[in-house]
Amino acid sequence: MTRRTKIAAALVFLGILHGFVVFAGFLAPYPYAEQHREFPYSPPLSARAPEVVFLLGTDAYGRDVFSRLLYGGRVSLFTGLLAAFLSLALGLALGTAAGFYGGWLDRFLMRGGELVMALPWLYLLLAVRAFLPLHITTVQAFFLLVAIIGGVGWVRPARLIRGVVLSAKERGFVLAARGFGASNAYLIRRHILPLTLGVVLTQATVLIPQYILAEVALSFLGLGVAEPVPSWGNMLAEAQQYHALVEHWWMLAPGLAIIPVLLDYLLLADALLEKGD
Amino acid sequence: MRYIARRLLHGLLLLVGVSMLSFAFAELAPGDYFSELRNDPRVLPETVAALRTQSGLDRPLPLRYAAWVASVLRGDFGYSLAYNSPVGPLLWGRVRATLLLTGTATFLAWLIALPLGIWNATARGTWGDSVSRVVLSFLLAVPDLLIAIVFLMLAVETGYFPTGGMVSPGALRVQDVAWHLALPVAVLVLGMLPTLVRHVRASMAEVLDSPFALSARAQGIPRQRLLFRHLLPAAANPLISLAGFSLGTLLSASLLIEVVMGWPGLGPFFLEAIMARDFAVVLAVVILSASFLVAGNLLADILLYRVDPRIRMK
Numbered sequence: 001m002t003r004r005t006k007i008a009a010a011l012v013f014l015g016i017l018h019g020f021v022v023f024a025g026f027l028a029p030y031p032y033a034e035q036h037r038e039f040p041y042s043p044p045l046s047a048r049a050p051e052v053v054f055l056l057g058t059d060a061y062g063r064d065v066f067s068r069l070l071y072g073g074r075v076s077l078f079t080g081l082l083a084a085f086l087s088l089a090l091g092l093a094l095g096t097a098a099g100f101y102g103g104w105l106d107r108f109l110m111r112g113g114e115l116v117m118a119l120p121w122l123y124l125l126l127a128v129r130a131f132l133p134l135h136i137t138t139v140q141a142f143f144l145l146v147a148i149i150g151g152v153g154w155v156r157p158a159r160l161i162r163g164v165v166l167s168a169k170e171r172g173f174v175l176a177a178r179g180f181g182a183s184n185a186y187l188i189r190r191h192i193l194p195l196t197l198g199v200v201l202t203q204a205t206v207l208i209p210q211y212i213l214a215e216v217a218l219s220f221l222g223l224g225v226a227e228p229v230p231s232w233g234n235m236l237a238e239a240q241q242y243h244a245l246v247e248h249w250w251m252l253a254p255g256l257a258i259i260p261v262l263l264d265y266l267l268l269a270d271a272l273l274e275k276g277d
Numbered sequence: 278m279r280y281i282a283r284r285l286l287h288g289l290l291l292l293v294g295v296s297m298l299s300f301a302f303a304e305l306a307p308g309d310y311f312s313e314l315r316n317d318p319r320v321l322p323e324t325v326a327a328l329r330t331q332s333g334l335d336r337p338l339p340l341r342y343a344a345w346v347a348s349v350l351r352g353d354f355g356y357s358l359a360y361n362s363p364v365g366p367l368l369w370g371r372v373r374a375t376l377l378l379t380g381t382a383t384f385l386a387w388l389i390a391l392p393l394g395i396w397n398a399t400a401r402g403t404w405g406d407s408v409s410r411v412v413l414s415f416l417l418a419v420p421d422l423l424i425a426i427v428f429l430m431l432a433v434e435t436g437y438f439p440t441g442g443m444v445s446p447g448a449l450r451v452q453d454v455a456w457h458l459a460l461p462v463a464v465l466v467l468g469m470l471p472t473l474v475r476h477v478r479a480s481m482a483e484v485l486d487s488p489f490a491l492s493a494r495a496q497g498i499p500r501q502r503l504l505f506r507h508l509l510p511a512a513a514n515p516l517i518s519l520a521g522f523s524l525g526t527l528l529s530a531s532l533l534i535e536v537v538m539g540w541p542g543l544g545p546f547f548l549e550a551i552m553a554r555d556f557a558v559v560l561a562v563v564i565l566s567a568s569f570l571v572a573g574n575l576l577a578d579i580l581l582y583r584v585d586p587r588i589r590m591k
Contacts, residue, residue, distance in 0.1 A: 122529060
């Protein structure tokens with residue numbers, strides 16, 4: 001397989017996975033919070049009545065796990081995407097500014113970055129979350145997660161982009177353009193930013209899966225999206241209960257659903273890093 | 278020597294910066310330990326105010342920071358309102374438990390990753406390498422959280438392993454701890470292994486492809502000697518940095534696993550403190566884990582400086 005087809009295949013597969021959660025409202029057989037109290041912990045594919053079938057079984061309240069998986073994927077996958085977008089946007093802005101202008105701005109940003117990097121990542125996330133209100137609505141929680149996860153992660157992309165910008169601004173054609181009187185804004189937009197594209201793309205394939213896991217971890221620990229709205233993290237928290245561990249293995253579904261997503265991003269990252277043909 | 282002193286100073290300044298930043302951030306946080314109390318209609322507002330005065334929460338920020346630094350230097354790490362005790366004594370037992378877990382896991386992970394990565398690099402293109410790469414890539418895509426829950430499931434199902442804690446009452450100590458340690462360590466090792474092997478393989482492969490490796494082989498140096506005397510030292514630099522990072526994350530790598538598997542380490546302690554808004558504990562854990570990370574990186578830098586003359590020249 002060539003690099004092109006690998007990238008295309010990975011993207012198509014990602015598109016399908018995201019399609020499932022985007023069209024959750026259309027695909028899910030039940031609303032995510034609908035309880036069938038008479039059928040708690042039904043095993044997968046169990047037909048309780050001719051018209052009541054649970055593809056992946058039900059949870060303690062008789063809620064359909066498959067429907068919750070689709071809706072929960074919305075929260076988890078899109079937190080990852082949006083947070084990575086935020087990190088990269090911040091990293092691009094700050095990294096370019098630091099690399100291009102240099103001087104005190106560069107020193108200030110890089111010292112600040114070192115402070116952030118001195119903290120273990122998950123502890124930093126949790127600490128930032130700790131200092132914010134605990135009881136909030138679902139929408140607030142979603143955007144708070146995006147803001148925290150994305151906001152905390154700007155340092156690594158910023159450093160990499162700064163490196164690219166540092167070498168880019170000494171390139172011959174950039175110096176030539178400057179000699180012809182190009183403004184800084186024009187140079188950055190026309191000549192510098194396009195050169196950072198490669199780093200931005202590879203960073204995206206690394207950050208998105210990492211951030212999906214971060215959302216799962218935070219919601220799992222009860223610091224993210226709260227019941228009854230599902231996310232893969234808070235669904236997994238139910239799988240951890242003793243009786244679920246003993247006989248309700250289908251409660252692991254959200255954990256298993258993460259695997260193809262992460263695998264796909266890994267393949268995409270590998271294909272992007274492969275040498276072009 | 279001057280280099281080491283400079284790096285030490287830099288690390289120290291970094292920690293001071295981190296502590297000031299976290300302190301300021303905790304200050305901006307809405308609510309404190311007594312916020313819940315304020316909502317309780319049975320408690321008079323004056324009582325809450327008195328409690329806050331007593332615990333020093335209403336003093337100005339710089340004063341409190343100074344008091345906090347003094348208490349860190351004494352080893353107290355602030356005063357936990359939830360436990361009604363200095364944080365230090367609460368901390369050490371949990372730090373020990375976490376270090377026992379992550380130390381064992383990190384050691385084992387490196388013990389497996391080094392030979393495996395080296396072998397993978399020498400066996401590139403064979404089916405053995407392909408299989409190990411596929412398995413490790415798959416492992417990389419399986420969240421630690423899932424592995425932990427599945428292992429817990431197996432422990433419950435089979436009854437061979439305990440489902441939480443560090444000791445069971447009235448048991449032989451060392452064996453008992455080892456028995457409790459087995460599952461969480463296995464989860465951590467499986468989590469660390471793919472990244473470590475990838476790095477070892479990549480840095481070894483780079484050296485194997487270099488001209489000096491070819492010429493050394495052409496001169497008939499035996500394979501073992503070539504690999505371990507000539508090539509491994511040349512490939513060591515990125516691995517030393519990685520090992521430094523490994524050491525630095527000793528306190529933080531196992532947070533989730535500890536929570537899931539009921540290991541009485543820093544993870545559950547930290548989480549409880551967050552839920553109770555016990556900021557003294559949050560700050561103490563943050564500072565401690567940051568110190569480890571800074572120290573780990575520092576150690577790696579110093580080691581690199583010792584072993585690589587190219588860095589010393591600069």
